[in-house]
Amino acid sequence: MARYDLAVLNGTAVIPYTGAVRCDIGIREGRIAALADAIDPAQAADIVDARDRLVFPGAVDSHFHLGIYRSMSEDAESETRSALAGGVTTVVSYFRTGQHYLNKSGPYREIFPEVLAYTDGRAHTDYGFHVAIMTSQQLEEVDWLVRTQGVASFKYYMFYKGLNLTADSTRGSDYTMSDSYDLGHLYLFMQQVAAASQRYGDAGRISLSLHCEHAELIRIFIEEVKRTGPGGLEGYHKARPPLTERLSMAEAVILADASRCPVNLLHLSSREAVTAASEAKRDYPHLDVRLETTLHHLALTYATAGGMVGKVNPPIRTEDDRHALWEAVLDGRIDTVVSDHACCFEEQKGEDLWKALPGFGGTALLYPYLISEGHLRRGLPLTRIAELAGANSARAFALYPRKGTIAPGSDADLTIIDLDRELTVAPEVLQSAQDFTPFAGMKVRGWPMQTILRGRVVFDNGAVTGKAGGRYIRRPVAMHTEQPVAAG
Numbered sequence: 474m475a476r477y478d479l480a481v482l483n484g485t486a487v488i489p490y491t492g493a494v495r496c497d498i499g500i501r502e503g504r505i506a507a508l509a510d511a512i513d514p515a516q517a518a519d520i521v522d523a524r525d526r527l528v529f530p531g532a533v534d535s536h537f538h539l540g541i542y543r544s545m546s547e548d549a550e551s552e553t554r555s556a557l558a559g560g561v562t563t564v565v566s567y568f569r570t571g572q573h574y575l576n577k578s579g580p581y582r583e584i585f586p587e588v589l590a591y592t593d594g595r596a597h598t599d600y601g602f603h604v605a606i607m608t609s610q611q612l613e614e615v616d617w618l619v620r621t622q623g624v625a626s627f628k629y630y631m632f633y634k635g636l637n638l639t640a641d642s643t644r645g646s647d648y649t650m651s652d653s654y655d656l657g658h659l660y661l662f663m664q665q666v667a668a669a670s671q672r673y674g675d676a677g678r679i680s681l682s683l684h685c686e687h688a689e690l691i692r693i694f695i696e697e698v699k700r701t702g703p704g705g706l707e708g709y710h711k712a713r714p715p716l717t718e719r720l721s722m723a724e725a726v727i728l729a730d731a732s733r734c735p736v737n738l739l740h741l742s743s744r745e746a747v748t749a750a751s752e753a754k755r756d757y758p759h760l761d762v763r764l765e766t767t768l769h770h771l772a773l774t775y776a777t778a779g780g781m782v783g784k785v786n787p788p789i790r791t792e793d794d795r796h797a798l799w800e801a802v803l804d805g806r807i808d809t810v811v812s813d814h815a816c817c818f819e820e821q822k823g824e825d826l827w828k829a830l831p832g833f834g835g836t837a838l839l840y841p842y843l844i845s846e847g848h849l850r851r852g853l854p855l856t857r858i859a860e861l862a863g864a865n866s867a868r869a870f871a872l873y874p875r876k877g878t879i880a881p882g883s884d885a886d887l888t889i890i891d892l893d894r895e896l897t898v899a900p901e902v903l904q905s906a907q908d909f910t911p912f913a914g915m916k917v918r919g920w921p922m923q924t925i926l927r928g929r930v931v932f933d934n935g936a937v938t939g940k941a942g943g944r945y946i947r948r949p950v951a952m953h954t955e956q957p958v959a960a961g
């Protein structure tokens with residue numbers, strides 16, 4: 474009988490925090506069982522030849538929006554296909570009650586099992602959920618979500634403040650379907666997450682992710698841009714300027730300090746935001762603060778993002794902002810790079826800037842874009858790419874070392890990348906249901922030839938193979954998973 478179910482031979486493994494190592498990888502029962510100088514092909518039931526290729530850990534795209542604008546089941550199916558095409562094997566998706574998603578509110582004890590039911594058996598990657606506590610009733614569900622549902626991370630939207638102010642304040646707004654969504658709610662929310670971190674933090678990080686844009690400043694800047702322009706994406710940038718990221722970040726970080734809540738500052742989009750986030754880390758060295766940026770904020774400016782289709786929150790900004798983000802990626806201040814994938818259709822963008830749905834997909838570009846523009850153009854080490862797109866996200870969101878690395882005992886989630894394969898970005902290349910892409914026309918080099926999920930080749934030579942085999946991963950994994958079977 475073969476010693477390994479699958480062996481990846483002749484490749485160079487890019488191992489986070491370690492380096493690039495020429496080795497063969499033996500896989501048994503979905504996990505990595507051995508890294509060796511050489512594995513005898515006769516010892517493996519199946520073989521992937523990775524000669525002249527790089528073997529990366531499957532990426533962990535930790536900012537995803539399954540089912541925000543389409544049915545959750547459809548998105549789980551089609552958008553995780555797109556993930557595999559770019560070497561992503563785990564997505565961590567945001568979920569909240571209110572408008573979009575399931576378009577309703579209520580206790581998570583009723584709604585979260587529905588979310589799991591809609592996605593069960595649909596996804597091609599493994600997946601988890603960050604949950605946004607939207608109502609005061611949901612506040613007391615934080616502990617239950619961590620302990621019984623495997624939710625290790627949460628979200629608060631700084632810019633929804635005010636959206637709950639309606640004439641009938643007991644009903645809450647149509648959008649958030651919340652009773653009170655403001656800094657008071659955030660403070661209580663942080664206390665809950667900090668308490669869960671105290672209780673369960675030994676098993677993995679419990680944290681709160683923050684979308685930092687300032688509701689009250691956005692209000693006045695939008696009014697000004699509507700009055701005097703400019704139009705288009707430049708107008709959108711000016712309507713939600715970097716100052717709003719900076720001020721809301723300052724508020725959030727003071728509350729994080731008061732509650733000792735571990736936080737993630739999401740999708741930093743500007744020089745001002747990355748400077749403010751770096752200063753927060755300097756001023757509050759005892760706090761656990763992680764910095765995230767997105768592919769589109771690294772890649773695009775309001776002049777190059779293709780017009781209305783490039784509308785996203787926070788907005789795509791200027792060339793100077795893009796450079797500042799790249800500097801922070803290169804010097805190590807940014808911890809994670811994500812896609813913020815939110816599948817929608819060009820027709821949902823429409824002609825009216827203020828009515829267009831924000832967001833778009835990009836998960837298939839995670840490794841290829843970082844390799845092209847990070848490694849090949851700017852000299853970003855491959856090992857750092859494996860950290861930014863995989864290991865750092867896995868650590869931040871309590872998936873490590875089961876996900877995000879190449880080590881005995883870890884899930885055998887791998888992607889085999891050909892550094893010489895160049896493609897021009899178009900919707901077909903990304904294999905998403907989305908019918909457009911703001912990245913269209915970009916030449917990108919370094920694409921996956923195969924992607925392997927828990928020891929099964931699920932993407933091969935440009936196509937997803939087989940049926941959806943992704944599983945919901947309960948986090949922290951050390952708390953919710955049985956110990957791996959000892960390799961030997």
Ligand SMILES: [Zn+2]
Pocket residue numbers: 536537538567813
């Ligand atoms: Zn998002």
